[in-house]
Amino acid sequence: MAEDTLYSTGTVEEDFSFNDRVAEVFDDMLARSIPYYRTVIEGMAQLLACRLPAGSTLYDLGCATGTTLLELSRQLPAMDFQYIGIDNASAMLDKARSKSAMYGKTAVLEFRQDDITCCALPAANGIICNYTLQFLRPLTRQAFVRRLFEALPAGGVVILSEKTISHAGRLNRDFIDIYHGFKKKQGYSELEIAAKREALENVLIPFSLQENIALLQEAGFDEVETFFKWFNFTALIALKGL
Numbered sequence: 001m002a003e004d005t006l007y008s009t010g011t012v013e014e015d016f017s018f019n020d021r022v023a024e025v026f027d028d029m030l031a032r033s034i035p036y037y038r039t040v041i042e043g044m045a046q047l048l049a050c051r052l053p054a055g056s057t058l059y060d061l062g063c064a065t066g067t068t069l070l071e072l073s074r075q076l077p078a079m080d081f082q083y084i085g086i087d088n089a090s091a092m093l094d095k096a097r098s099k100s101a102m103y104g105k106t107a108v109l110e111f112r113q114d115d116i117t118c119c120a121l122p123a124a125n126g127i128i129c130n131y132t133l134q135f136l137r138p139l140t141r142q143a144f145v146r147r148l149f150e151a152l153p154a155g156g157v158v159i160l161s162e163k164t165i166s167h168a169g170r171l172n173r174d175f176i177d178i179y180h181g182f183k184k185k186q187g188y189s190e191l192e193i194a195a196k197r198e199a200l201e202n203v204l205i206p207f208s209l210q211e212n213i214a215l216l217q218e219a220g221f222d223e224v225e226t227f228f229k230w231f232n233f234t235a236l237i238a239l240k241g242l
């Protein structure tokens with residue numbers, strides 16, 4: 001796995017984007033930047049096994065290099081799910097396809113290049129959006145979540161993981177400091193952390209946990225629950241009524 005040194009000089013030439021250079025180091029970046037990434041996927045796998053029938057079709061919107069779907073397919077072999085990952089970055093999808101081939105999963109994992117804000121989601125039973133909604137323009141998020149609701153049958157499931165912000169000002173600063181402590185422990189320097197933060201400033205716009213819950217409830221999901229929270233990182237499950 002190539003090491004993420006993109007911001008090691010501390011200089012920021014442009015806003016962060018999911019370009020070829022990011023795709024090259026993305027798995028290392030994710031492992032060192034998202035706390036409890038694997039734990040969240042494990043929780044997701046347990047919930048999907050509870051909620052969805054065998055043979056279901058599961059979409060991962062903003063699938064990047066396919067890690068989430070690959071892990072789910074390894075953790076849930078008996079569920080016989082069909083997995084479809086969608087992303088608009090071709091370099092990410094190249095990585096996803098080669099990882100899927102390496103693990104012998106091409107029969108169950110499919111990767112499509114498309115725009116998740118408007119692509120069709122035929123036969124979806126479950127839809128995952130893992131640290132991706134935060135990159136969509138805030139004003140488009142409600143319509144996006146409503147589309148997910150409409151694409152699902154009764155009993156369908158959405159899993160939403162996000163970096164969040166807290167409206168409790170002092171605690172929000174504490175949470176951010178604690179997160180930066182996590183990144184330092186992962187080997188990022190203060191300079192790198194500050195540069196990445198600057199590059200993400202207008203690109204990753206976090207909502208609060210309450211705002212994300214409201215998006216899901218407003219779209220029509222009748223059961224919405226947090227299943228993971230670590231300071232400013234959360235994962236939610238939402239169920240469409242029967």
Ligand SMILES: C[S@@+](CC[C@H](N)C(=O)[O-])C[C@H]1O[C@@H](n2cnc3c(N)ncnc32)[C@H](O)[C@@H]1O
Pocket residue numbers: 018030061062063064065066067068086087088089092114115116117129130131132135136
């Ligand atoms: C932080 S990454 C997601 C990580 C991934 N879900 C995982 O768990 O490993 C966000 C991804 O969303 C994709 N993305 C952002 N906006 C998109 C859009 N409108 N259509 C398709 N993909 C999009 C980016 O290319 C990027 O790969």
